[in-house]
Amino acid sequence: MVGLILVACLNFSCKKFLEEKSDKTLVTPSTLADLQALLDDATIMNGEKTSSMMESSADNGFYPLAGYNAIGVLQQVSYRWGPAEYNAQDPNDWVTGYAPVYNSNLCLELIEKITRDAATAVKWDNVKGSALFYRAYYFLNLVWAFSKVYNEKSMDEDLGIALRLHSDYNIPSVRASVKTSYEQILSDVKASIQYLPSLPQHTYRPSKSAAFGLLARTYLSMGKYDSTYKYVNLCLQIKNDLMDYNSDPSIAGLTSGTPFAKFNKETIFYSEMTLGYGSNLAFRGRVDSVLYASYVTGDLRKIGFFLAAAPYQRFKGSYTKNQTLLFSGIATDEMFLTRAECFARMGDKESALSDLNTLLKKRWTVADFVPLTANTSVEALELVLTERRKELLFRGLRWIDLKRYNRDGANITLKRVINGVTYTLPPNDNRYALPLPKDIVDLTGMPQNPQ
């Protein structure tokens, strides 16, 4: 009896006794500064983390035979939408996508142990908001790559992603539905807004503008244009800088190998695609020739985005200042095109054209620029979508665009011809949800996407 009381008392009071960290030379993150430092680890939080597998699966680039033969077997299989089997040690967009999620979760757990007071409020808020933003940002990247498109008819059954909301790896991963996945993303971003500053100290860091941009991206992929409009508008209200390709301090000369500065003024939030599929695509892959042909003289992007690699073109227009590292962050040009699309879809032809021309004016030579016109909002929408393709190639956006266009009936079939053999990806095919790593499927029992 006495013992039991003793046990009970001690058990209660020793909780605190045991919370002391053991080795003080180890940084076991606990302070606000530690948490901010975890989120400022750009290598984990911004660098080479969004899926390049979805970019190489899309139709911006293709491999001529020599390039195809030079890339790895896994990249080849993935490129022809085959049943790609890969594990931890292979190029693995799943593992890279979840790395920032861990940091976010850890910070979200630890921030609750730190009291927020007047002195710490700004830092505290930034950590909390940033962690929520990053988690949502990478969840959206993962859901775009590894799940079917958001479709209200089947979103309850369609397999989403593993919504990891805790840092403890002992908690097993399970796949949520597409619906729940999007709900989590939306609630995370929305929750982040109140904590974030309008503009960040650095574009590695999240901000309100980035959060609005992310919401616009999310809603757009869901096909909810009113919400998309609401948030893209809020985003552009904070930041609407565009580089003038005719002359801008951020542009080193359009003919140079890497014309655009890293962290240029269009960047709202900076992130990069993984190298696994991306660097091959940028280096050995070539720009779709039909797409390239759609740029005409006077369009400065024809010079700024492409590098001749006879008989085709390579892409060099990444906002990473690196030819083989593809930019996937949120930028103002994407926001202008998103808002233009919303206007067009909502029937506001004039506003759509206005946004579109605002952007194009900065993309064309002054002499050649003629504002686009349209007779109907449908025509305007077509113009917007064409320009979207031409402006945002190799940004990691085409894959989800294809998915949503096909959901809405665009009926686009992708086609690869490799050494005389033709491979096709019909609209809304199961393979639009990319395969998960095999070892993860084996280990966790999560269902694999049908291939």
Add this chain to the structure above:
Amino acid sequence: MRFKRSVHGPKGYVHKVMLIMKLTVILLITGFLQIGLAASGQRVSLNAKNQSLEQVFKQIRSQTSYDFILDKKLLKKAKSVDVQLSNASLDEAMSQILAGQALEYSIQEKTIVIKEKAPSFLDKASVILNSVQDLFRAIDARGKILDEKGSPLEGATIVLKGTNRTTKTDAKGEFVIANVPDDAMLVIRYVGYKELEVSLKDAVMPLEIKLNVATGELEEVNVTYNTGYQNIPKERTTGSFTLIDNKTLNQQVGTNILKRLEGVTNGLQFLNKQDRNRKLGIAIRGFSTINGPLDPLVVLDGFIYEGDIENINPNDVENITILKDAAAASIWGARAGNGVIVITTIKGKLNQKLQISASANVLISEKPDLYAVSQLSSSDYLSVEEFLFNSGYFNSAIATPNTPLTPAVEIFNKRKLKIISAADSARLINELAGIDSRDEYLKYFYTNAITQRYAVNMRGGSSNNAYTFAVGYDKNLGQTYDKSDKLNVRINNVYKPFKSLSITTGLYYTNTKGNSGRLLNFQSLSTNGRITPYLKFADEDGKALAVNSKYRGGYTDTAGAGKLLDWKYYPLDEYKSITNTSVLQEYNVNLGVQYNFVKDFSFEGAYQYQNQQVETENLSGVNSFDARDYINTFSLLNRTTGVVKYNVPVGDIRRIGISSIKSYTARGQLSFNRERENHSLIGILGAELRQASNVGNSSTIYGYKADPLSYGNVDFINQIPTFITGSGRNIDGRPIYSNVVNRFVSFYTNLAYTLFGKYTISGSARKDGSNIFGVSTNDKWKPLWSAGLGWKISNEDFFKFPLISYLNFRATYGYSGNVDLSRSALAVATYGTIAASNLPFARISTLNNPELRWEQVGTFNAGFDFSLKGNVLSGSIEYYRKKGTDLYGPAPFDYTAGGNIGNTITRNVANIKGEGIDFILNTINIDRRFRWTSSLIFNYAETKVSAYFSPQSKRISSLIGSGNVITPVVGKPVYSIAAYKWGGLDNLGRPQGYLDNKLSIDYARIIDEGATKGTDGNLVYIGSATPLYAGSLTNSFSFKHITLSINLNYKFDYYFRRPTLSYATLINGAPGHMDYVKRWQNPGDELNTNVPAFIYPVDAQMGSIYSNSEIHVFKADHIRLQHIALSYTLDRHLAKGLPFKDLQVGFNLANGGIIWRANKEGLDPENAGAIPPAKVYALSFTANF
């Protein structure tokens, strides 16, 4: 009267229990029987009328071939038999035959045993009545027990012979046993004294009984085991303990108390392995972990000891208890997985006259045997250097003006540059060939080591106070002229203000000062990585010679243009300018309170604070090469003005480091101890709080001057251009600070219940929480526990072997744990700065694992303890199985949860399995005036990895190597060796391995096949690299006042890899191996030698096939003379008028060397290729006053 009541109360209950037990036994036996009979199907037909029982049994025997065992007396008492049976089962037959007889039967194997029927309940009732009547004939035995000097002995045990009634003497040495028969015998026992039997017949009460000191006997009277939390009498334990008493410990004389366990401790082995987690070099019963800590837990006087083991003065140690199985060790919970070593110090007793003992020892050890290390002779080494020189090997070194060249290369180069003649060159080389630097090392850097040890111990006590005061002082001169002094002071006090309260205080203080000696260890000096065997340290006049170790002589002659400090290195003078000192201070304070608040219950509170601080100072005087070199390196010389800018100021360099270990432990414990006639229950319940912190601190001061105290400032932040290359380097010695805090909270309990002095059951449980474990582990009540039972068979009525006086069976099962204090359940990050954003960042290097927990070791232990009458032969045999689960090891994990770390993570996943036998046999061979006793220890232990995840753990090729580090390969012992099949040399002297079962010299593919196919390919798995069988034999002889004890150690059934010649390391400067002379040189040599030809350039893979082949692996079995102890005791009986009671003079030899080995190479398997431990001779004097 009080006593009488308690006799009756439990008695009825006990009889009931006995009845139930017997019934159970009978039921079990019958159940067993029927099965046996059904199988044999024996049938009986009888027609007996008024026949004698004997006649009937004879008929049955002829029909069934079953024999009968019975007392003939029983036949006489038996009634005649009337039965008619046809084809009845044996069982039916026997029951009918014995119906109405006062007999019962049992069938064992092919024998029918006939016995008198056990008394029925009614019969028993009458027995009780009789015993009640007996009470009126009973008397109370009372008396006083005294020691040989007439002082009362507290705690002596008095046993009423033939019963289980015992009592103990109180502080005045007095005892009472009520209601004993007037003709009873009392047996009196006290540790260290001869057992005495006293008849009460016609005795006068109170008795006054004097005990005599036991000398030299291996008596197992009143042994108690100290678990650190409680003292448990041996007869009430179920677990596996080994107790090493003071006498055994004192047969060896070293300064390290744990080293004295070697060769005398059942179940404990010393290992010569180099694992990072092993500090003590001790393994108790094999291994329990792969990646966790390997040392047993050391407990000193009830508290975990984390100081330096050398701080414990062996003179202060009363005994050491080794806790081996779960029942013994699990009370120490999560840190007991490797076993526990409990050290108990000598303490004064109440009512003890002042005792003073003083001792002095001298230990002398020889210079090390440097010649045991195989290396090339100087002339062979020179010929290799000449060959390399001619092959252009040194060209790039020669081209770099500051790179040092060996003396030989300097000569070859001068010859090449025609600075000297061919004749001069040959003469100079010849001179070098005549030098063996081992002679030089032994002459200048090594000496015979001498240790002087002095100790005084005073202890005694009054009726309410006992005290101990001990002082020890050691003075040591080491083999490399290093010196150290050690002072130990120990004060212990017990106050007993009331009978029910005792307060203990203790202080243990250690102060050690050490001084480095001549610093230079054999083969530690190299010239640009070349360890030349022909170095000379002094010229003919004894003047120190410069050795070009770091820079070329020609460079240091001129580099500083006379403006820098002398840049030469004189090994012989270096130590004169360098003082490395370390000062260690440790104090250990404890306070304990014991309060018997209710009968049988007591509360103990204990607190200990321990603080060990080690301060090291490395002072390199400005005249030392160390300081001169450092200062020059950071000096800038303006060649035009000749002005030197010193970035490191001229002066001494003082490097200091302070590390401290502080710990405190607080404990509250409730003890219960009830002994009644037939029952005894002892138990404890407690809680403990412990914090241990390690703080480290280091810094360097440049330009230091002791008097007047001054020092300079240096720039630790920026890189400073260095003199030779101009490239920037940071000055070392920035202050460094570290702090580790480990906290534990534990709850524990332990119970042992003994019935009739025969049956004991025990159980223990412990829960540990710590700041290392994860949250979920600390929150879960998942205790480590143990359960055990003991059965003293020799106390059973049916046990009728008069020769065997003691036979006890024990079995236990339970769990203990193992914790790596360096792990953390929290996420661990490292800091850096992102260049692009200039923001500091932190990156997680270890994921948080809230489920991180202790490693768990489950142990099953069963054994017998036995002794023959008069202890002529006694000992124990135990079998154990160990299973380590939840061991730290890599595991694949769902990297969705933390993608930055890879796909494996360290978790509690690996498993290990071990089993073994501990056997000890003590014999008294001759027990007259000449006495000869022996003690044989035999241990078998094998530990295999049963689960591990890593690609390497699936490959036998991981075991290619020396077997000196734990290498987990599933299904193999934790230390083991594999090797390449050896195909001999080919006709060009190249080693051959096997590829697809054919001889091959395609080394890359041989290695590949070894890795992929293992033993199905060209690998041979050879065996364990630690002994599966080990033990010792100690023979002790005594005649009058002389005793001699000789201890032999043996280790069997394991393997070692001998060092070999490696051309790859030889050309890089290693001193090589003597096998060089046996190398292949001419075609045909391959028939006589296995040593490959010297083929330059060297193919490293070729060398690897050779040195990792099976021909270098040998059986390591050997027998070693561990120690000899000879002593002579002079006491007052011999020489009247001595100033002391007795004087003991001892001579001791340690590390006597190998006396038998399985390998024919003459190698010491434990020190193959290394300097063997030097023989140590010791002389000691001990006087008691």
